[in-house]
Amino acid sequence: MTNTRPVSNRSLPLRGRTAQVERIAGALSTAAGTRRGRIILLESPAGSGKTRLLREAMALAERRGFAVVDGWEDRLPHSAPAESRPPSTCRPIARGPRPPGPDREGRSRPAGLWENRLITLLDRGPVLIALDDLHWLDASALVELAALAIRLDEHPLVWFCTIRSGHPHGAAAAVLDALGRHERTEWLEPLGALPAATVAEIAADLLDATPHPDLLALAECLDTDVRALVDLCHGLRQDKAIEIEGGVARLTDGGHAPAAAVHAEPAPIPRRFQSLMDQRLGALSEPTRRMLRVAAVLGSCFTPRDLSDMLAEPPAALLQPLAEALNEGILVSRSEDFTFRRDPIWRAVLAGVPPPMLSLLHRQAATILLAREGASTEEAAAHLVHCARPDDAEAIETITRTAHQLLEAAPDEAATLAVRGMEIAERGGPDHLAMASTAMTALVRCGSLDRAAEIAGQIVWQTPNGTGVSGQTAQAGLATINLLRGDLEEALKLTSRVCSCGDLVCGGVCIQLVRLSAALFTGDEATGQAAEDILAAPENQCEDVAAAAFVVRAVSLWDGGRIDEAFHAVEQAAGRSNDVVRAYPLWQQAWMLMRLHRFDEADTAIATLTTLIESSRTEVLAAIPPTLRAWVRLGRGDLAGAEADATDALDRCHETRMALPLPALHAVLALTALRRGDLGTAQERVRALEHTVPRNEKHPLWIMRCRVTAFVAAASGENESALRMLLEAGDVRTLVRSDPVGTPSSVRLLLAAGREDVAGDVVREIESIGAANPGHAVLARAANHARALLNRDGSAIAALADDYADPWVRATALEDCGVLLCESDRESAVAQLIRASAAYQDIGADRDTARVRRRLRRLGVRRRHWNHAPRPESGWESLTSTEEKVARLVARGLTNRLVARELFISPHTVGFHLRQIYRKLDVNSRVDLARLAP
Template identity: 45%
Template sequence: MIAKTLEKPDDPAPQFSRIVVRPLRGRDGHLEQIRAGLLTTSEGRQGGITLLESPAGSGKTRLLQESGTLAEALGYTVLDCSTTGAWRGDETSSATGRSSATRIPRPVRPTGPVQIQAQIDAGLRRGPVLVVVDDAQWADPVQLRTLCGLALKLLTVPVRWLLTMRTEDARSANGLLLRNLTTHRAQWLPPLEPLDDQAVAELMGDLLGARPSDDVRALGESLGGSPQAIVELVRGLVEEQCLRIVGDTVSLAAEPLVSGFTSAVAADPGAHLPAAFLRLMRDRLDRLAPGTQRLLQVAAVLGPSFIPRDLAEMADERPVQLLGPLQESLAAGLLTSGAEEFSFHREPIWYAVLGTVPQLMRSLLHRQAANMILGQLGDGTAAAVHLVHCAHADDTQAITTIRTAADRLLPVSPQAAAALALRGLDITRPAQPAYLDLATTATAALVRSGSLHRAVEIAERVLTVHRHARPDHAGDPEGARPPDEPAGPAASTWPLRAWLATALLLRGDADAVPQVLQHATGPARASVARHQQEGPSPLLLRLTMLSHLDERAALTAADEVLGDETAHHDDERSAARTIRAGARWAEGRLDEALALLGPDAPPGGRTAGIWQGTALWNKAWVLIKLRRLDQAAATVEAIQRTIDTESNGVLEPLPYALRAWTRFACGDLCEAETLATAGLTASAEARMPLCEPHLRAVLVAVALRRGDLAEALERQAQWEPTGTPDGPPRPWWAMRCLITAQVTAARRGAEQALEVLRAARQDAGLRRQLVLEDPSATAWCVRTALAAGDREFAARMADSAEHIAVTAPDHPTVGAAAAHGRALIDGDGALLARAADDYTDPWAVASVTEDLGVLLGVGDREGAIGAFNTAMAGYDALGAKRDAARVRRRLRRLGVRRRHWNLVARPQTGWDSLTGAEEKVAHLVARGLTNRQVAGELFISPHTVSFHLRQIYRKLAIQSRVDLTRIVCAPGAHGAGPPFGSP
C-alpha cells in the first residue's frame, strides 16, 4: 500500500519556490517557441513579449516553471512579477513525497514598478532578462497597465516578457489590455491543448514514480487531459491509500475495474471507483449545462456506447434538440463520435455518470430501454443487458430473454455469457426451471473462460440450493415432472454436474469427480442428448477421470468404446483412441500410437475439447519428443486456432507449454523460458494446473543447461510433488524423473542420480518411458550408469532403446538414440558418427560429438581436439554454458586452452566493479554456502572460489562473509534503485 502523500500548498494560488525534477509532458511545441523567443532576444539584443491564454488547470504555471529553467540555462536573469504570492512549484517531485534533489535559485520578485525597473537594470548588467507574469487576470489593472507600458518602453533592450492569463477571463479589462499588446510585436502562443493519453500516462508515472496500471491510467485519461486534475487525482489516490505497487507497476488496491460487457451487466460498475476520481468527475459534470447533464445520464443508462436514435427516443427529444448537448459533451472530452454511435471517452467516465442517476430512476430507465429495444425487434442480448437491472423473479418473460441471450453468447464470448447468466441467477428463484439452466450456462462459461475456481463454487452452491428447493422427483405425482425429463434426482441436474466434473478435472481434482458422476448412468443418459452442447457426456468424463486415477481401468473402458465405435460420439471415440495411443506409446509401438492419434493438423472441424484426453494435444507432445518439430509447430497452431474459435480460454496454458518445449528442443533457451513463464501466469489465472509440470520442467531444464545450478534447484523446489518422483506413473513421470536425475548428477554425482532412476532399473516399461522422453535420454542414462559403475543398468537402457528403434525404423531420432547408447557401452566410434548424422536435436548432436571426442582421446589427440571444438561450438550456440565448460576442461587436459570471457570496462571498486563470476560467487556465499558448495554450484574449483572471494573483499572494502551478506541482502543493493516510497 502506498501511504505517502503529496504536500498541499498553503496558498490556493499557483506559486513557485523551486523547479520540480519531473519533466514537462506534452508541451514540446510551446517550449520550442519560447526557446526561440529567448534566443531571439539574447542574440538580437532586443526585447520581446510572449503571451499565453489558456484554460484554468491546463498547465500554464508549470510551463512557466520550465521556461524559467530554460531561461537560466541560456544565461537569463529571471524576475517574477506575478501578483499572487511567491513563485513556488510542486512541493515534491513525485506523489510519494520524495524531495526534489535539484533546485534553482528563487526568482527575484520585485514589489512595484520602481523596484521592477531597478531589478531589470541590475539584471541587464549581467545579461538578458526574463520577466514572468503568471495569471495576469488577477493583477490590479493599474499596475498591469504600468507593467505593459514598461514592457513596450524596453523593447529595444534584451528583456523578454512572458505573461499568461486564463481563457475564462479573456473578456475582462486585463484581458483586453493584453490583447492591445499584439499591435506592438507581442507574440501569442497557441492555447495549451489537453494532454493526450500518452502524455497523461507519462505524467502519472512521473508523479507516482512507477508505471500506472491500465486501471490507474484509465482514471487519468478520463479527466480531459487537464494536468491540474491529474495531479489532484494522484494526490487523492495516494492520500486515500487507493494504490498498491507490484514490481514497477502501480495499480488500484481495490478490485480491478470491470470493463466491456461485464461492466454493462454489473449491478454497480463504478462501485470501486476511488472517491478522489468521483470528486473530480463531479466537478467536470457540474461545469456542463443542466440539459447536457440530464442527457448524459440517460445516455449512460443505454451503456458505454449508444446510437443517437435510441437516445432521442429514450429522452423523448427530437434529434435537433440533442445537437447542442452532444456537441458540448464532445467538446468537454466526455464523449467520442464513431461512424454509427457515440461512446463515453473512457469507461470510468461512464461509471461516474451512471452513478449520478438515482437507483430507482436507473431501474425505470433500464426497463424503458429494454422495452424500446424489444419493441424495435432488436437484439435480445441488448435487451437482456437492461433486464438484469430491472427484472424480478416473477417476470418469466424477462428471465427467458436473459437465459436465451446467455446461451447465445456462450460459444462466442464465454466471459460475457458468464456475466449475464450470473446476473440472471441473482434474480431467479431456485424452484424456477430457468434456475438450473442459468447456472449451467454460467458454469460452462466460467470453465471455458478459465475461471475454474469460480465455476466449482457456483455449481456446488447451486446444486446444494436446488437439492433443498426441489425434492426428489421420484416421490412426485406423475404430472409434477416435465415430460421430457427422466425420472431420478440426477437427471435435471446432469448438465450442471457435467460442467462441475469438467472443472474439477481441469483443476486437477480428479478424486472428487466420482461422487459427481455417481448418478450419471441409466436414466440420466437420456438427458445427455438434450444437452449435447452444454457439456461432455458421462462416458467422456469417466474416461478422462480414469486416465488420471487408474490407467488400467481407463484402457479397459477405452477398449470397450472402440469395440463398438458407432454407438458413441466423436469426443468419446477420440478420448478412447487417445488412451489406447498412450498405452501403445508406452509399449514402444510408436507408429500405432501416431495412427491412433490421427492427422497432425486436421483441416477445420472441432478438434479440441476442454478435457485432457484430446488426441491433438497428445499428438503434439509425441511429435516434440520425436523431434519432428515442424509438424509439432503446425499442430500447436491448429490447437491454438481451435481454442480461439471455441473461446476455450481455460486451455491457454497448453499452447504455451507445447511451444516452450518446442523452442527448447530447437535450442532457443530464452524464448523457451519466456513462454514457460507466460504459461505459468496463464495457469495461475485459470487455476488450471494440468500443464504446470511441463511448464516448470522447461524452467528447470533451461537453468540446468545454462549451468545455473542454484537457479535449477530453486525452480525444482517449486515442482509438485516434491522429492523423488516415485509412485504410480503419470504422463509427466519420465520428464520429471529424467530432469531430477540430471540436477542430482550435477549436484551430487552419478551414484546419487542413479538413486533417482532406481524405479526404472527393474521396470522395462519405465525404461521405455525414459528412452522416449528425450532423444538424448538414453545416452545420458547410459553414461551416468557407466560413471557409477553400473554396466547392467547401462546395458538395459541400451537394450530398451534398440528394441524401440527396431519397431520404429521410420523415426531416425529414435535410431540415433539407440546407436548412441550402444556406442557408449561398446566404445564404437562408427556408431557415434552415425548417431551424429541421424540426430535432429542440436544439443544431442553436440553431446554425441563430445562423446566421440572422449573416445578419440585415447589414441587420436588431433581427432579428439577437433571433436571437442565442434561440440563446444554447438554448446556455445545453444547457450549451454555448463556443457561448454565441461568440454573446455577436456581440452585443457589435452593442452588446449580456449578463452571464454569478454573484457568489460568496469570501475575499480564497488559492486559494479565485480565480474560476472564474482557476482555469482557473492550471491551464493551470501546465501550461506561454503567455498566447496559454491564450487559445486558453479563447476569450478574451491581454490577458484577463494580467489574470487579475495577479489570481492578487496573491491567492496570488506573483511568478512558477514559484511558481504549485509551488502548483498540490503534493500536496493547492487545497482537496484530504492524501494517504492522510500525517501
C-alpha cells in the same frame, strides 16, 4: 515589476511535452544568437500543464545563462548573471512596480516602469520574461505590454506567455491577436491529451511506484487535465486508497471493471476519483448532465436511437448535449454509436444516478428494447437482471435464454448474466437450475474454477442425491473442474458415476468427452479401449467425442513407437472437433512436434492454438500456449525466454486454479535452472514437480518426473539417487518412447552409473524406433548418438553433432565427442571441447560451460571465461549486455511491449530480464531504475 530569481529544480521530470520544450529551446537559442527579441505564446485549457511547462522553460533559460523574470512576483531579487548567483538564495532589494496588469486589489498598472530595469538586465545578457495566465490582464495592460515588447525588440528578450483556452474576449482578444501576429512571435502546439504511456510515467513519478492496471485506468481518464491527475495521485495516497507492494501501486477499495454483458451496477471506484469526476460533470450544462446519466444506464456504449427513446426527445434536441459531452472528452463518437471515453468515466457518471431510479430506468430500457420488432433480447436481458422480480416469468425466461445463447460466443458475459439471474429466480426451481448450469459451464470457460465448483456443488445439493438431469450435469461439470484442477482420480470417479446412469449427454455436457479427456492425463486403460470402440464406428458419435478418441489413440500410438501413425491420428482429431475441443489435438500435436525438435512446426501449431483460445475466449486454457512455448524456447536454447514463458504460464495457472500444465512447467523451470547452474532453484522445482505428479507409474508425466529428477540429482552429485529415479521411470521401452530424442542423455547417465547392461537395452530400443520411423531423421541421429556413447566412439558423434536443431543437445554431443577422444586424439578432443564450451556459452548454460572448462584444464588448456567479462554480483556493472539494453530502454520510459519490439524479443522475456535487473540493482520500480540509469 519582478525580476530574476533562481528557479528551483523540480524533482519530478516533465513528461510528454518534448515538442514544446524543443520549440522553447530553439527560441532561446535564436534570441541569444541574433540578439533580437522573441515572443512565445501558448494557449491551452485549464489544468493541461501550462504552468508546469512555464517553470520548465524558466529552468531551461536559467541553465543557458538567461536572467529569468517571473511577471507575477512582487519582489526583485539580486539580478546578477545566472552563473554567478547562488543556486537557492535571493537577496531582495526595494520593492519595484508590478508588471502591467492587476495588482492585489485588481487595479491595472502601467508597463513603463519596467523598461529601465529590463534594459539594465539586458545589458548583462539575455532575459526571459514568463507570464502565466496572460488572459487575466485587461486590454489596456495588454496594450502597454505589447508596446514594451516592440520597443525592446532589438534586445535578446524572450517573452513566454500562457493563455487559457476560451479567454479573453472583446478588446483584450484583439490585442492578443495582434501580438500573436508579430513577425517574431510563435505559437506553441496546444497541450493536448497525454499518451497512455506518458500518463503511466507521471503516475509512477507521483506514486514512486508502477501503477497497477486498475489504478492506471483511473489515471488515463485525466490525460487532458494534468492538474487533476496530480490531485488524484496525491489524494489517493492521503486517503490511503492505494497500497504499494513490490514496487507496484494498487487500489485498496476495488477498481475492477464490470463484466461487459451487464452494463450497470459496476464495481466501486475510489472516492477521490469520483469527486474529481463530479467536479468535471458539474461544469457541464444541466441538459448534458441529464443526458449522460440516462446514457450511462444504457451501458458504456449506446446508440442514438436508444438514448432518444429513453429521453423521449427527438434526435435534434440531443445535438447540443452530445456536442458538449464530446468536446469535454466524456464521450467518443463511433460510426453507429457513442461510447464513454473510458470505463471509469462511465462508472463515475452512473454512480450519480440515485439508486431508487436505477431500477425504473432499467425497466424502461428493457421495455423499449423488447417492444421493437425483431430486436435482440441480449441487451434487454442485461437490463432485466436489475429490475426483474421472482414472479416475473417473462423476464426470467428472457435472461435464461440470453445467457445460454451467449455461452459459446461470450462466456464471460454469459457467466455474469446467469449468475445474476440465479439471484432473481426461485432457488431450486427449473429456471434457477438452468441458469446455474449455464453459469457453471461459462465460468469454467472463463477460468473461474472455484466459483464454478461452488455453483455445481449447490446444484448437486439441491437435487435428490445429485440425480436427474440437473444433478448429473452438475456432476459432469465437477468432473471437468476436477480434471482442470489436476484431481484426475476424482474426475474419473465422477464421470463413471454419471455414465452408470446411462445418460452420456446431460444438459449439453458430454460425459464421454470429459472421460476421454481425463484418460489423456491418467493413462486409464479402460478408457483407452473405450476410445477404440468409439472409433470403430465414429459416425455414431458426435464430432467432439470422436476427436477426443482420436487424441487418445494418438497418445497410445506414440507410446507404442508408431510416430507417423500418431501424427495422422492427431490430425484427424483436429479436423473433426469444434473450436474449443480442437484445442486438445492442437496441444498434443505441438507437444509431439516439440519432442521431435520440429520447432518451426511446433511454433505454428502453438500460434494456431493461441488464436483459437483467444477467439473462443476460453480463458481456462490460456496457460497452455506459454507452457508449450517455454519448451520450444528451451529446445532452441533460449533459457531466458523459456523461464519467462513458464513464469507467465504459472501466473495464469494460479489465477484460474488450472493445474494440468503445472508438471510440465515445473519440469521446464527445473531444466533451465539446471543449465544456468542454479541447483537450488532446480531442486525447488523438482520438489514442486514431485508434488504435482504423485507416485503413479500410469500417469503420462510420471516418466518426465523421473527423468528430470534424475538429471538434477546427478548434477547435485547424488548418482545413486539419480540412477534409482531413472530406473523407476518404468521399463526400457517406456523410458525411450516417452522422449526418444532425449535417449543419449539417459544413456550417458546410465554409463556414468556403471549400468552398461541397461544402457545397451536403451540403445537397442531407440534403434528399433528409428528404424520403424525412417521419415524422422532426428530419431536415427539420436540412435546413432546413443550407440556411439555405448561403444565409446567419439568420431561417430563428431559426424552427427552439427545436425541437431537443439543447440544444447548439439553442445552435449560436442562434449561427448571431446570426452571420448581424450585418450586417442588429444588435439581433436581439445578442439571439440572448445566448440562445446562456446556452444554452451552462447545459450547461457553456465553450469555446462564451467564443466567443460574444467575438462579443458585437465588437458592443460586454460581459457579465462572465454567471452564472459567478469562481473560483480550487484550494481550496474553486474548486468549482462541484454539486461543493460532492457534497463536503458525501460529507464527511457518504454513499456515492456515497446522494449520487446525494440529488441525483437517477447514482452514476457522483457519481464523476466526486468526482474533480474531489479534484483541486481536492488530497486523495486521503474522509477527507481530511471534514477539509477546512467
